[in-house]
Amino acid sequence: MAATPLPLVGAPSPARPEPDAGRYPAQPLHHLDALWIQVAGTLCNLACTHCFVSCGPGDLRHPLMSRGEVRDRVAEALALGVKEIYFTGGEPFMHPEMLEILADTLPRVPCAVLTNGTLFTQRRLETLRALSDASRCALEIRVSLDGYRAEDHDRFRGEGSFARTLDGLRRLSDHGLLPIVTVTQNGDEDPLAFRARYITMLREAGVARPRLKVLPMFLLGRETARTRGYLEIETLLDLPAASFDPDRLQCGGCRAVTAKGVFVCPLLVDEPGGRMGGRLDETLGPFPLAHGACYTCYVTGMTCANG
Amino acid sequence: MSHRLALFGGVYSNHLALRAVLEDVERRGAGAVWCLGDLGGFGPHPDRALEILRSSGVPALRGNYDDSIGHGRGDCACGYTDPRDNHFAQLSYDYTAARTAADHKRWMAALPEQQRLEIGGRRVLLCHGSPRRVNEFLWESACSDAFLEWLCEAHGADIVACTHTGIHWHRALPSGRHVVNVGAIGRPANDGRTEVWYAELAVNDAVSVEFHPVAYDHDELAREMEAEALPPEFVETTRTGWWTTCLENVPAPERRRGRH
Numbered sequence: 001m002a003a004t005p006l007p008l009v010g011a012p013s014p015a016r017p018e019p020d021a022g023r024y025p026a027q028p029l030h031h032l033d034a035l036w037i038q039v040a041g042t043l044c045n046l047a048c049t050h051c052f053v054s055c056g057p058g059d060l061r062h063p064l065m066s067r068g069e070v071r072d073r074v075a076e077a078l079a080l081g082v083k084e085i086y087f088t089g090g091e092p093f094m095h096p097e098m099l100e101i102l103a104d105t106l107p108r109v110p111c112a113v114l115t116n117g118t119l120f121t122q123r124r125l126e127t128l129r130a131l132s133d134a135s136r137c138a139l140e141i142r143v144s145l146d147g148y149r150a151e152d153h154d155r156f157r158g159e160g161s162f163a164r165t166l167d168g169l170r171r172l173s174d175h176g177l178l179p180i181v182t183v184t185q186n187g188d189e190d191p192l193a194f195r196a197r198y199i200t201m202l203r204e205a206g207v208a209r210p211r212l213k214v215l216p217m218f219l220l221g222r223e224t225a226r227t228r229g230y231l232e233i234e235t236l237l238d239l240p241a242a243s244f245d246p247d248r249l250q251c252g253g254c255r256a257v258t259a260k261g262v263f264v265c266p267l268l269v270d271e272p273g274g275r276m277g278g279r280l281d282e283t284l285g286p287f288p289l290a291h292g293a294c295y296t297c298y299v300t301g302m303t304c305a306n307g
Numbered sequence: 308m309s310h311r312l313a314l315f316g317g318v319y320s321n322h323l324a325l326r327a328v329l330e331d332v333e334r335r336g337a338g339a340v341w342c343l344g345d346l347g348g349f350g351p352h353p354d355r356a357l358e359i360l361r362s363s364g365v366p367a368l369r370g371n372y373d374d375s376i377g378h379g380r381g382d383c384a385c386g387y388t389d390p391r392d393n394h395f396a397q398l399s400y401d402y403t404a405a406r407t408a409a410d411h412k413r414w415m416a417a418l419p420e421q422q423r424l425e426i427g428g429r430r431v432l433l434c435h436g437s438p439r440r441v442n443e444f445l446w447e448s449a450c451s452d453a454f455l456e457w458l459c460e461a462h463g464a465d466i467v468a469c470t471h472t473g474i475h476w477h478r479a480l481p482s483g484r485h486v487v488n489v490g491a492i493g494r495p496a497n498d499g500r501t502e503v504w505y506a507e508l509a510v511n512d513a514v515s516v517e518f519h520p521v522a523y524d525h526d527e528l529a530r531e532m533e534a535e536a537l538p539p540e541f542v543e544t545t546r547t548g549w550w551t552t553c554l555e556n557v558p559a560p561e562r563r564r565g566r567h
Contacts, residue, residue, distance in 0.1 A: 031439075031457070031461075033454075077453075078451065078453040079453075080453075080457075081453050081454050081456065081457025081458075081460075081461075082451065082453060082454060083449070083450060083451055083453075083454035084449060084451070084454075108451060108452070108453070109451040109453065109454075110448060110449050110450070110451060110558070132559070132560070136447065136448060136560075137448055137449075137451065138446075138448035138449050138558040138559050138560050138561075139559065140558065140559050141559075176563055177559065178559045178562055178563055191390035192390045192391060192394055194390075195389070195390050195391055196391075209562070209567065211554075211555060211562075212389065212555070213388075214390075306556075306558075307386075307388060307444065307449075307556045
């Protein structure tokens, strides 16, 4: 079924009124394909100006998850037939046991780690490659980049971070880990030209076989101060049931966990209404798509997942 | 008693490989043969493969490509997310859609999406992408055992056979169930070899899966592709065995085994 096209708008933003859950489309969970584990909580070595969960140094609003806690969550997810696990933060490599957690998890289920790429020591890279080689499950390393020029990226992420991230990408590539570079596109540039520009830059920087994933920007967290939040008009409120396509959204196939519980998706871990329960099996019901971010996902058809 | 079933998919208009595969199947004497869909795309002269397949009497499933071509949709619905992958997919789709006879389109539109068989007391489910979605990519490295067990359980199957990704693999699950991706016969398996691959499933007390490489006149196919002005990137794949396009949703381990 085709989704009803919805307008994308841009202007300043008022706060959203309390949602009336019954008037929003209810997204069923078809199956738990992906479990997002916010392993490093909100702890990060950077404080990016567009971070949708406002992470930063010393930020423990969502605390680090222990190795045992992660093991229990993975076991819960495997019992539900999970296909793949995504580790995120914060910065996952701020977690002192990240490699041990991967060693626990990767033998049983494909894993992706979303990182800013600035914390790769030689030992970490060698261990990651060894873990990848030892498992038949894929290990994907995803590195965020916010521009193909240092000045663009550093404006979001801080002086010098572009060079450090590129260095991390080059070293991942040298270790054959084939990182996926995650970029955000907001302008109207032709997608092929946009892609080609990044690929050229990455190749010139020594990243052999660069892979790219393009995401839209979400008006959440620190990004709301940098640009704006969602407008009232950016909503799925009263979307006619006949127009709603329940296969379009990633929350039809995912949940996210932090030390604070189970959330509908990795985007809404800090948002009112995003928390669905304490255990995964409590969160298998439908979710009302009441948030502005739900609007972005629905309109763009985006997914945080690799594919 | 042993039951043997030959399974192939991803023909991608490769009429020369299709003929060679059918001969190989005949020579090996499998009891039954199925094609798991995606008859067009990538290669030249789509009607040639369709005529060979239809006259062979081999039953076929409707892959996403066949569904799109058969119903006159705007794209192949392969499920790519990368703009370059979609660019090449669209070139191929437009070429194929313009050169597929109306009769073949009607035939494709009417093919079943899945087929259930009972072989040696086991429930076999033949599908294109996955039992739940025609264009789902089931890559070996991207599927946990837990997921594949759930997929079999949820769809009432002891053995699931699929294609769609173009790279063959087989997993015997802890429960005794099996998932087989039969690979593709239309283009090589990104392994630097010019042969294409199909699967032979044998069911008796146990289940075994063998993958057979099939050589064909790939140079002739490459010349036909060039004569039809298909993208040089596709021709390179046919000549070298390395994928050059539709790479962005290939997981790291499978991609690492390739060149690009």
